[in-house]
Amino acid sequence: MKQVLIGVSARHIHLSAEHIEVLFGAGYELRVLKELSQPGQYAAKETVAVVGPKGRFDKVRILGPARPHSQLEVSRTDAFALGMNPPVRESGRTEGTPGIKVIGPEGEIELQEGVIIAARHIHFHTADAAKWGIRDKQLLKVRVEGERSLVFEQVIARVSDQFALDMHIDTDEANAAGVTTGDVGTILSE
Template identity: 60%
Template sequence: MIPIGVSNRHIHLKREDLDQLFGEGYQLTTAKELSQPGEFAANETVRVIGPKGEFPAVRILGPLRKFTQLEISKTDSFSLGVKAPLRASGKIAGTPGIKLVGQKGELEIQEGVIVAERHIHMTQADAAKYNVKDGDYVSVKSAGERSLVFNKVLIRVKDSYALDMHIDTDEANAAGLRTGDQVEIMK
């Protein structure tokens, strides 16, 4: 069984963008640790402004990354008025941009808005156990009143990962899942 992590809208920032939004050398502060070792939800948020709507407080996740990436659900993309494509994290080339407002400044990112592809983080040992490798796609079955099968679930393998399947709020609501619930890879 694989635990579920429901991922609400959030943003990853690169150093230059954090500096522009919060001030030179600003350091994020930890609100809570996340399921993946070394990752955290920061106390800090940014205002996200799209052509049609906005979100006043989108949580920043740390640590800082090499690129800025806003991860939203399909429903969020309609609310903001952006055509965010379904992408694996980090695959931001050709994606739409958006306006960000922080405590000390604002900026318009030229790309980086995605609907994150559902995925499972696992170690090499987990991958051997499930007979999969990094980049594979699998189908996953949930249980309960709204059970369903998630097809095209990306496998992400790195020994620093903790076993966890990430889905967004749209997917979680459709299946009646919450963080901590469990699913299984179909054989």
């Protein structure tokens, strides 16, 4: 069986180095709160506020390290609370998405774009993908068992020698399936 651990992603933001400096001050470096499942990725101690047309969230966790472009990832429920309708997108594909105001302790920025609902995906190390015959960008189906068992469809395979095997879904998807971080899904054969 092709089994994968599931990680549930709550709302979070990725920031560019330039935006970190605007929000926290010149030369500021994010501090590691906790390492994440993907090598080199971490939840930072720092948080920011985000303000949409109808609502705001305080204490939105920053994930590090800095990225080339800033991006806010929310669930559909979060988007409703903010008064927004962002598309479901693969991380990093922010062109044509809505923007949002981001407030830090030392300044604020108005992102012109960058708010997405992250598409469900599985990170595969190249060795795992090769072992299971999975290619980058392939769409997969993953079954989760339990009281609210279901099959997630259109799960994007993301393959890199920089990744560790891990599936990511958002809080709405996790709630619908009764899944928590550390639960296991089974990749169904095509």
